[in-house]
Amino acid sequence: MGTFAEGPPEELVAAAAAQPGGWVYEIDSAWVDDPDGHVPPEAIRGGWKVGDDGRLTGEFHENPRYAVVRDDYSALDEPDQWMGWLGENPGAYVREQIADILNRQVSGSVLEWLLLRERARCLTGARREEGDGDPVLVTRTGFVVAFVLAVRPPHGRQAVLNGVFTWAAAGLDRPGARRDRVWFDLDAGLDWAEEQLKTRIYEVGG
Incomplete structure (x- = not known):
């Protein structure tokens, strides 16, 4: 060319x-x-x-990085990060949550594509249960991941947004007590969101 x-x-x-x-x-x-x-x-x-x-x-x-339009959730695929709390397809879970947030902000908005950037940063809390070898039980966990996305409102031009998505869950050691929460911070940095996670992870479930 x-x-x-x-x-x-x-x-x-x-x-x-x-x-x-x-x-x-x-x-x-x-x-x-x-x-x-x-x-x-x-x-x-x-x-x-x-x-x-x-x-x-x-x-x-x-441009060697040029690609066809597609979602990219590889930031959640690191082998030392277990995302099983989100089901078999963590990327699809994140997409569903973000699409819902955007639709609640402007009804009828469509999430056209979503790129999850860098490596997700995780935080986990646990407690040791006495007896039976003193097993360690995960009580709460969460992660932050940077994103770039395109959203199209029902009557308007496409908007390309970037920021950080945060998920946290608590009560993982008590059947029926689990509580999940997500945050969607536009124009935020991953380092900032990682610091916020240290507090947010304890806001879930009171």
Whole structure:
């Protein structure tokens, strides 16, 4: 890739003129509607090099991270993290929770895609039960994971949002006493959310 049979599109020429000596990037519209908003790396097909005169040089570099539009829950798949509290498909659970939150904020909103970023950070509380070898019982647990997502309201443009999703549960050692809670923090960082989890995990179930 690097040439156009009938010349480059006008919008690409205009973008190049505004970036002399730089690059203009080709964004897959299947990922995002607004290329001037937040764009995940997977949505960038590649970049066109611009000469110092503001003209396209014809040089195109493909983005190795470019991918077809899809959800990605691999941040929950680390082998030393047990997510069995969320069922057989933890990623689907997180997606369902986020979709519900977005729909409650704006009724009819559709979660188009969801990327869970980095490695989820977990916190677990336990107690030791006397007798029978003094087994250790998990009493409460939770995790935080960063996300990027696209949501489309029923009457409006797609919005690309990022932030942190938090889940915590308590009463895991008492049948029938389990309580779950989730938090959805837009534009928040993973380090901040991890600190909040240390308090939030004890807010569940009183």
